[in-house]
Amino acid sequence: METNLKRIKEHIEKIAEFTSTPGRGITIFSYSNEDQKVKDYLIYQMKKIGLKINIDPIGNIRARLEGINPDAPVVITGSHIDTVRFGGKFDGIAGVVGGLELLTVLVENGVKTYNPVELIVFIEEEGVNFGSALIGSKTLIGAYTVDDLKSFKNDQGISLYEVAKKTGLNPDRMSEHVLKPEEVKAMIEMHIEQSVILNLENIPVGIVEAIAGRKSVLIELQGVANHAGATPMEYRHDPLIGAAQIIMAINHIVREQALPTTVGTVGKITCKPNMPNVIPESVNFVLDLRDIDPKGIALSLESIKEKIKEVSKTHGLDFQIKILGETKPLKLSNMVKDIIEGVAREKKISYKKMNSGALHDACVLGEITEVGMIFIPSIGGRSHVMGERTNFNDIKIGCDLLLGSILKLAN
Numbered sequence: 472m473e474t475n476l477k478r479i480k481e482h483i484e485k486i487a488e489f490t491s492t493p494g495r496g497i498t499i500f501s502y503s504n505e506d507q508k509v510k511d512y513l514i515y516q517m518k519k520i521g522l523k524i525n526i527d528p529i530g531n532i533r534a535r536l537e538g539i540n541p542d543a544p545v546v547i548t549g550s551h552i553d554t555v556r557f558g559g560k561f562d563g564i565a566g567v568v569g570g571l572e573l574l575t576v577l578v579e580n581g582v583k584t585y586n587p588v589e590l591i592v593f594i595e596e597e598g599v600n601f602g603s604a605l606i607g608s609k610t611l612i613g614a615y616t617v618d619d620l621k622s623f624k625n626d627q628g629i630s631l632y633e634v635a636k637k638t639g640l641n642p643d644r645m646s647e648h649v650l651k652p653e654e655v656k657a658m659i660e661m662h663i664e665q666s667v668i669l670n671l672e673n674i675p676v677g678i679v680e681a682i683a684g685r686k687s688v689l690i691e692l693q694g695v696a697n698h699a700g701a702t703p704m705e706y707r708h709d710p711l712i713g714a715a716q717i718i719m720a721i722n723h724i725v726r727e728q729a730l731p732t733t734v735g736t737v738g739k740i741t742c743k744p745n746m747p748n749v750i751p752e753s754v755n756f757v758l759d760l761r762d763i764d765p766k767g768i769a770l771s772l773e774s775i776k777e778k779i780k781e782v783s784k785t786h787g788l789d790f791q792i793k794i795l796g797e798t799k800p801l802k803l804s805n806m807v808k809d810i811i812e813g814v815a816r817e818k819k820i821s822y823k824k825m826n827s828g829a830l831h832d833a834c835v836l837g838e839i840t841e842v843g844m845i846f847i848p849s850i851g852g853r854s855h856v857m858g859e860r861t862n863f864n865d866i867k868i869g870c871d872l873l874l875g876s877i878l879k880l881a882n
């Protein structure tokens with residue numbers, strides 16, 4: 472039994488067509504029209520092979536292939552279809568299509584596993600819409616409540632709760648749909664590596680050992696807006712100068728004072744009123760701090776907070792520091808890793824054990840069950856950009872490994 476390269480390619484290319492930014496990469500935001508079109512496409516494909524579909528109250532899709540023992544704990548695979556703006560067509564989508572493909576092959580071959588197998592399509596993994604990542608998976612395991620969903624706001628100040636309701640969902644009922652640890656046997660997510668290692672070493676598969684944790688921190692600096700021409704330099708309280716000094720310090724702290732595995736990025740900044748001839752009133756920016764070792768995050772954040780206090784004092788700024796989201800680092804399950812490794816050996820697929828600097832829904836499911844991840848190469852190591860590319864043949868190899876591993880786990 473093996474997966475079908477042509478079908479895998481067709482699914483991915485079809486999903487990519489639904490982008491809201493044609494010609495400038497893939498943009499599919501949760502609850503958008505594009506997102507609905509992708510879901511409709513996937514649900515049609517899932518129904519075609521007879522899967523039982525359940526859309527939960529916040530829009531996660533759960534497609535189930537019943538097992539010989541329907542009461543046995545479910546084996547899950549899955550990922551996300553939401554993307555960053557102007558992103559690629561493989562981040563998340565490859566794992567969803569991989570799950571659909573393995574279920575299609577099982578149905579085509581009339582294979583009945585002992586445990587039920589479920590493909591889950593998680594909403595809002597990227598967190599680029601509502602300021603917090605992994606919302607679909609965290610809410611599914613009960614880590615986020617309905618009140619949290621009311622607090623996650625988009626740039627227009629509308630909460631995920633309201634947006635979900637507007638699309639006809641009923642987030643108030645989510646507590647009845649929380650996935651309990653005893654209901655799940657294990658989960659495997661297939662995902663592009665989003666870095667250079669597999670591609671550089673020409674290895675088709677990565678078996679992930681640990682996933683970095685992340686702290687997402689909103690830093691707000693409040694200064695005094697004033698005339699850019701008439702205000703002498705010594706009378707200014709300029710939050711953009713403060714932000715620049717803090718961002719430079721973040722880079723220095725993470726590079727020189729943290730652990731070798733710590734990474735820190737400021738990728739989003741807003742300046743108000745953002746006029747060339749007005750000294751800014753306020754500047755907000757988001758710090759994305761990650762490490763496999765939680766000590767690296769704690770260490771750097773302490774020094775960064777000190778720097779924010781010091782710079783704010785120098786420039787006479789008020790400041791706020793708000794933790795937008797936090798995901799713990801995860802060591803993946805040895806049982807699942809051994810199964811993936813055993814199948815790779817059986818199928819003579821060469822592989823490399825490695826860590827993930829990117830977050831994944833798998834790290835959330837790892838809080839309630841045994842989890843493994845299969846990486847496939849990113850050409851040139853690019854991701855979260857239009858240039859994100861993965862060979863379809865590598866995706867097929869990953870799908871064959873996913874199929875073999877899920878079969879082992881579900882029997």
Ligand code: HGY
Pocket residue numbers: 596597604828829830831
């Ligand atoms: O940002 C991440 O790590 C993931 O791609 N959402």
Ligand code: MN
Pocket residue numbers: 551562563596662830831
């Ligand atoms: Mn992803």
Ligand code: MN
Pocket residue numbers: 555562597855
């Ligand atoms: Mn991503």
